[in-house]
Amino acid sequence: MSSNYEMVDILLAEDSDADAEMTLRALRKSNIGNAVHRVRDGQEALDFLNQTGPYEGCTPARLLKLVLLDLKMPKIDGVEVLRKLRATEASRTLPVVIMTSSNEERDVTQSYLLGANSYVVKPIDFSQFAKTVVEVGLYWIVTNRVPG
Amino acid sequence: MEDTLRLPGRLPRSVPATPAFVWAGVFVSFALLSTIAVIAYRGIAAFEDSTHWVAHSDEIIAELGQLAGDDGRLRLAWRRYLARQSPDALDDYRTSRAEVQKSAAKLAELTVDNPDQHARMVALGDAIRQDLQSIDASIAQRPAAVSHGEPPAAIETAETLPTDGERISNLADAAEQVERGLLAAREQATSAEASRAKAWIVAGNVASLLTLAIVFFALRGEVNRRSRAQARIERYAGEVAALNAQLRAYSERVEASNRELESFSYSVSHDLRAPLRAINGFASMLAEDHAANLDTEGQRLLAIVRSSADAMGRLIDDLLAFSRLGKVAFVAAPVDMVALVNEVLVEHGGKHDMIVVGPLPAAHGDRSLVKQVWANLIDNAVKYSAKVAQPRIRIGGGVNDDGFTQYRIEDNGAGFDMRYYEKLFGVFQRLHSASEFPGTGVGLAIVQRIVARHGGRVWGEGRPGEGATFYFTLPAGRPK
Numbered sequence: 001m002s003s004n005y006e007m008v009d010i011l012l013a014e015d016s017d018a019d020a021e022m023t024l025r026a027l028r029k030s031n032i033g034n035a036v037h038r039v040r041d042g043q044e045a046l047d048f049l050n051q052t053g054p055y056e057g058c059t060p061a062r063l064l065k066l067v068l069l070d071l072k073m074p075k076i077d078g079v080e081v082l083r084k085l086r087a088t089e090a091s092r093t094l095p096v097v098i099m100t101s102s103n104e105e106r107d108v109t110q111s112y113l114l115g116a117n118s119y120v121v122k123p124i125d126f127s128q129f130a131k132t133v134v135e136v137g138l139y140w141i142v143t144n145r146v147p148g
Numbered sequence: 149m150e151d152t153l154r155l156p157g158r159l160p161r162s163v164p165a166t167p168a169f170v171w172a173g174v175f176v177s178f179a180l181l182s183t184i185a186v187i188a189y190r191g192i193a194a195f196e197d198s199t200h201w202v203a204h205s206d207e208i209i210a211e212l213g214q215l216a217g218d219d220g221r222l223r224l225a226w227r228r229y230l231a232r233q234s235p236d237a238l239d240d241y242r243t244s245r246a247e248v249q250k251s252a253a254k255l256a257e258l259t260v261d262n263p264d265q266h267a268r269m270v271a272l273g274d275a276i277r278q279d280l281q282s283i284d285a286s287i288a289q290r291p292a293a294v295s296h297g298e299p300p301a302a303i304e305t306a307e308t309l310p311t312d313g314e315r316i317s318n319l320a321d322a323a324e325q326v327e328r329g330l331l332a333a334r335e336q337a338t339s340a341e342a343s344r345a346k347a348w349i350v351a352g353n354v355a356s357l358l359t360l361a362i363v364f365f366a367l368r369g370e371v372n373r374r375s376r377a378q379a380r381i382e383r384y385a386g387e388v389a390a391l392n393a394q395l396r397a398y399s400e401r402v403e404a405s406n407r408e409l410e411s412f413s414y415s416v417s418h419d420l421r422a423p424l425r426a427i428n429g430f431a432s433m434l435a436e437d438h439a440a441n442l443d444t445e446g447q448r449l450l451a452i453v454r455s456s457a458d459a460m461g462r463l464i465d466d467l468l469a470f471s472r473l474g475k476v477a478f479v480a481a482p483v484d485m486v487a488l489v490n491e492v493l494v495e496h497g498g499k500h501d502m503i504v505v506g507p508l509p510a511a512h513g514d515r516s517l518v519k520q521v522w523a524n525l526i527d528n529a530v531k532y533s534a535k536v537a538q539p540r541i542r543i544g545g546g547v548n549d550d551g552f553t554q555y556r557i558e559d560n561g562a563g564f565d566m567r568y569y570e571k572l573f574g575v576f577q578r579l580h581s582a583s584e585f586p587g588t589g590v591g592l593a594i595v596q597r598i599v600a601r602h603g604g605r606v607w608g609e610g611r612p613g614e615g616a617t618f619y620f621t622l623p624a625g626r627p628k
Contacts, residue, residue: 018426025433072418101421103468104414124425124461126432126454 005037005048008061009141012038013045013081014099015073019122023068023099026130032137037061042076045069046084049091064094066140069116071100071107079110086115093147095140099133167370173363177356184352191345198338205331208258208265212324215251218244219276219316226283233290241287245280252276255323265326272319279316409471417468421461428457459582466590470575473517473597480602482625483511483518485555489543492522496530506544509553510625517598518622524591525557525618531585532616533561552604553624558617564610572608595620 010027014020020038027036039045045067047053051060067085071078078098085091097118098111108119120136123129225240252273259265431453435442442450485508493503503526511518526541533539538560545555564572564579571577573596578589599606599620610616 016422016426018429019422022425022429022433101418101425102414103417103465122421122425124421124428125458126425126429129425129429 004059005035005055005061006059007035007063008037009034009063009065010036010137011045011048011061011064011067012036013042013067013073013078014038014070015040016070019070022126022129023133026133027137029130030134030137032134032141041074042078042081044075045081046076049085050088065144065146066137067094067096068099068136069096071098071102071111079107079114082111082114082116095144095146097136097140099136167366169366170363173359173366176359177363180352180356180359184349184356187345187348187352191341191349194341194345195338198334198341201334202331202338204258205327205334208255208327209324209331211251211255211258212320212327215248215255215272216317216320218247218251219320222248222283226287229287230290238287241283248276249280262330265323265330268319268323268326272316272323275316275319413468413471416464420464424457424461424464428454428461431457459588463576463588466588466594467575470590470594470597473594473601478514478517478601480513480623481515483513483515485509485511485518485545485553485625488515488519489522489526492519492526496523496526502533502539503541503543506542508543508545508555509547511553511555511622512625513602513622514598517601521595521598521620524595525620528591528618529557529559529561529616531561531587532563532580533559536561547624548621551624552621554619554621556617556619558615560615563612563615564608565612566610569608573606 010032012020012023014023024036024038037048039048043053047055048061049064051058069078069081073081078100082096082098085094085096095117096115097120098107098116099120099122100107101122103121111119117140118136120132123132222241222244225237225244228234228237229241252269255269256266256273259269431450435447435450435454439447486505489505489508493505526543529541530539533541540560542558543556544558545553547553562580562585568579571579573592574589575593576589577593578587580587595618596606599622602622604621604623606618606620608616608618
């Protein structure tokens, strides 16, 4: 059952269904992200990017422009996913935005040291949350240019 | 672990220099032994000298004996000659005559150092010379009989002769008596000198031995004292090591509990906020997507759900900020307060016409923490004076006598009732309701905690409806 993920431009790695739903809703309402794919943990994120595990044989997301990465996730956490992405030639320059509840200084520092492109703390207030998601999406999908 | 205990300063860390009594003892012994050496040397020298003089006297006495013997032989030979005019007797006489003259000359020479004795010897020599002249004259009257068997008649006896051997022997005896007297006096003097030297040597040695014994016992006492001190130091070192071990164990426990606290606050930060975001988010979505199905009351209730979630989010954030103050690394440096306050005002944006900043002396502290203090105080001043027609905020400061600087922020806002002053700096304590003025009640608690961490003080004055003034002190900006 191989699927075609060629058109996916945003990968959302988020274990919380509520956060995922709010994020998707905000993106959809602003018409950003024609094809957002959501994964529930770090392992699935890596499988999706490497076409391994359940994603074996799938068409890779060649048009992927952004990874929205939560830090605290089951199995493999966001920091580890980021480390592996940066260690792989194909995903070394892939824009990765950390979206997390953590406002801890050490998480910010560590993410930047590992090559995160941005670090965003999810606001609790929904209107601010939606605004933040839209700003991030607009900037990285529309404004930003990537190599190649 | 850096915080190790040290030995108290008054304990002898190193053994002090040689004690004074050792130096004194060594000096006394050295002086005594030197004195003894000088006395002994002088005693030996005197003894040698007196031995020399005794030998000298002995020589004079022997020479006198020699002279007396030769004189006797001289007279005997002379008589024999007078009796028989034999050439043998004449030869004997001449031999003895030379000896006597030699002895007389030698005696005169030997007594040069003693004028009295020398005079006696000269008198003796004169007497001998006179006798010898008479004897020589008498011999000249009687030529020797050569190869004649006949002896001439003995005409004169010795008694009739002008020479007198007894005078010579008396003179020699007198000179010998004097010399023997001198000898006895010298021996007595030598013996007295020797006794004195012996007494000095014995007394000096005894005194020196006593001094050394005193020094020895004092040194033994000193050694005991020092070994006791050493033992004490070792005991203290043991206690210090034990205390250090305790301290290390304690600090490990503290570190462990800090780590626990940190992971606790991390999960608070992450896990408590996620559901709050969902509550707020889904209430918002409900309001947005299903507004048509909700009446006014329904929308009001939803709004309460959302604002409550927001409030709890702020409480969590503030509580985390407050708890983080304890572990933030503290870097103290001079802080330009004017620049810092302007920075805070710029970050708070706009409406700064109403804020007047006076001169502010530099402080010594952690810049980011002090900035937090100003941010919270300025926030409060702006917030509580927002409802006044013409809000006015004045910021100023000065230097106190005690090396601290004092800062002041004054507003003409809502103020507070001094009756509730005790609650002012408590965590989550508020003097106004959230509907009057929003807030969680952590701002002033954070201010107090930061100022206290700098060793400063914070206090406030207020009257309801007339405004409030907050003061705080910090170490002055000139580094020591």
